Amino acid sequence: MGRYLSIVVLGLSAALSASIIPHAITFLVSLVGNFIPMLEQTRGQLNLVMLFVLCWSVRAEVTESLIWALVGGLALDSLSILPLGATSAVLILFAFFVNSVARQLFRVRILFLAAVTPIATIVLTLYTMFALALTGLNYDFFTVLRLFLIPSILYNLAAVIPVYAVVRLIQRRLEGGLQIAPQSLAPGPNAMAQE
Numbered sequence: 001m002g003r004y005l006s007i008v009v010l011g012l013s014a015a016l017s018a019s020i021i022p023h024a025i026t027f028l029v030s031l032v033g034n035f036i037p038m039l040e041q042t043r044g045q046l047n048l049v050m051l052f053v054l055c056w057s058v059r060a061e062v063t064e065s066l067i068w069a070l071v072g073g074l075a076l077d078s079l080s081i082l083p084l085g086a087t088s089a090v091l092i093l094f095a096f097f098v099n100s101v102a103r104q105l106f107r108v109r110i111l112f113l114a115a116v117t118p119i120a121t122i123v124l125t126l127y128t129m130f131a132l133a134l135t136g137l138n139y140d141f142f143t144v145l146r147l148f149l150i151p152s153i154l155y156n157l158a159a160v161i162p163v164y165a166v167v168r169l170i171q172r173r174l175e176g177g178l179q180i181a182p183q184s185l186a187p188g189p190n191a192m193a194q195e
Contacts, residue, residue, distance in 0.1 A: 006056075
């Protein structure tokens with residue numbers, strides 16, 4: 001069920017990341033920019049799709065995590081100028097890494113996500129810059145670092161714990177539904193006695 005849910009959750013996340021969230025961030029930055037002038041010119045981005053893939057991969061099976069990464073990459077690429085599937089490659093690596101390391105960690109998964117989120121943001125941004133450079137678009141690295149990368153790291157760090165809470169709620173619902181459904185469908189000893 002979680003595999004099919006990825007289409008809805010990640011499609012909605014990609015749509016929100018491309019439409020409403022940038023405007024909300026611009027509004028909040030303009031409010032805070034009055035107090036912190038350094039933030040006034042920033043162009044950071046909250047990457048909900050990446051956060052959902054990372055948070056889902058912490059507790060899911062490997063194949064399900066990889067499906068989430070593939071669907072998330074396709075959702076991101078369908079709303080950008082990158083070739084379809086370009087982002088999926090990086091998200092699949094993230095999902096595989098997070099899933100394999102998280103199996104060793106039981107109590108510090110949230111701390112692990114907080115440590116992985118900045119690294120994933122940096123890698124995904126550099127990968128995107130490289131992919132765009134192959135298409136002919138060039139950027140000044142230090143401008144991207146100051147105006148885009150650092151604010152993006154902060155936004156993703158601020159959102160990783162709420163996204164993890166939503167993911168855990170969904171996963172618990174799915175686990176509970178999967179445990180109840182087979183028991184309710186299986187005939188019990190009383191059902192055979194009544195026949």
